[in-house]
Amino acid sequence: MARYFPGKNLSVISPPSIPTRRALQHSILDLFSFRLCDSTAKADLERRAQHLARLSTQPVYILREILQYLKQQRIVVPIYTFLQDMVGRVVSAERRRVSNLLSDALTTEISQQLDALLCADESMYRVSILKHEPKDFSYKELRQESERRQFFAPLHEFARQFLETTGISIPVSEFIYFSKEKQVTRQYIIVHHDKLEFPICLFRIKDNDYSALWMKCTHQGSELNASGDHLYCSSHGSEFDSKGKAIHGPAEKNLRSFPITVQGDKIIIELTKG
Numbered sequence: 001m002a003r004y005f006p007g008k009n010l011s012v013i014s015p016p017s018i019p020t021r022r023a024l025q026h027s028i029l030d031l032f033s034f035r036l037c038d039s040t041a042k043a044d045l046e047r048r049a050q051h052l053a054r055l056s057t058q059p060v061y062i063l064r065e066i067l068q069y070l071k072q073q074r075i076v077v078p079i080y081t082f083l084q085d086m087v088g089r090v091v092s093a094e095r096r097r098v099s100n101l102l103s104d105a106l107t108t109e110i111s112q113q114l115d116a117l118l119c120a121d122e123s124m125y126r127v128s129i130l131k132h133e134p135k136d137f138s139y140k141e142l143r144q145e146s147e148r149r150q151f152f153a154p155l156h157e158f159a160r161q162f163l164e165t166t167g168i169s170i171p172v173s174e175f176i177y178f179s180k181e182k183q184v185t186r187q188y189i190i191v192h193h194d195k196l197e198f199p200i201c202l203f204r205i206k207d208n209d210y211s212a213l214w215m216k217c218t219h220q221g222s223e224l225n226a227s228g229d230h231l232y233c234s235s236h237g238s239e240f241d242s243k244g245k246a247i248h249g250p251a252e253k254n255l256r257s258f259p260i261t262v263q264g265d266k267i268i269i270e271l272t273k274g
């Protein structure tokens with residue numbers, strides 16, 4: 001107070017009331033084009049944190065990205081405990097999600113093989129063999145390399161299949177192509193996956209808004225065709241819009257859709273919850 005009111009009798013100057021202070025804070029925020037982190041912004045922040053947790057469950061990484069986002073969007077940083085609780089929540093949820101997926105997928109045999117990796121063998125953990133590189137092309141080194149491959153092959157195959165079931169990842173750049181040196185944006189991409197009987201049509205509704213639809217007609221199960229911003233069935237003429245809504249019969253039910261998350265430059269289609 002002495003700094004702003006030099007030479008004044010401070011005892012007769014009272015600080016402004018809480019409503020006045022709030023009004024002043026809002027005016028200052030308006031002047032600098034900032035806004036408060038209200039409940040809508042907090043819900044949006046939590047969604048972003050969930051996406052980030054899929055890339056890395058390192059709390060520091062999530063916190064840094066969130067702070068960067070708040071800065072870009074000119075949103076006032078909420079109190080530290082809110083951020084701390086939110087990051088803790090999304091990290092735990094992501095760990096639970098991956099653990100559940102793993103426990104569904106792990107067979108007894110694979111579990112035993114994973115446990116074996118942590119067994120010490122001649123003072124070295126078996127998992128350390130992964131880092132071992134053959135020194136030369138001698139018979140002994142090649143034989144060891146071949147044994148190593150045989151040991152890890154089932155685990156590698158399990159990991160490959162497991163990663164496939166956790167979701168399909170499509171680069172956002174897949175929607176862009178060049179025609180006569182001009183950049184053109186595709187309306188949809190057809191995605192094929194070994195585990196699915198029918199392909200998925202990934203529609204781009206607008207920036208960061210996509211829908212992933214199973215191309216199986218809900219009338220009698222024929223495979224659909226994509227054209228422009230809709231899907232149609234050549235068997236009996238049903239049509240569906242880019243959100244999967246049945247807009248022309250005989251099909252009455254909407255299409256099955258898969259949840260999507262956009263993580264940076266990747267679109268993840270979650271097969272497990274579809």
Ligand code: FES
Binds near residue numbers: 234
């Ligand atoms: S199976 Fe598609 S309209 Fe009949």
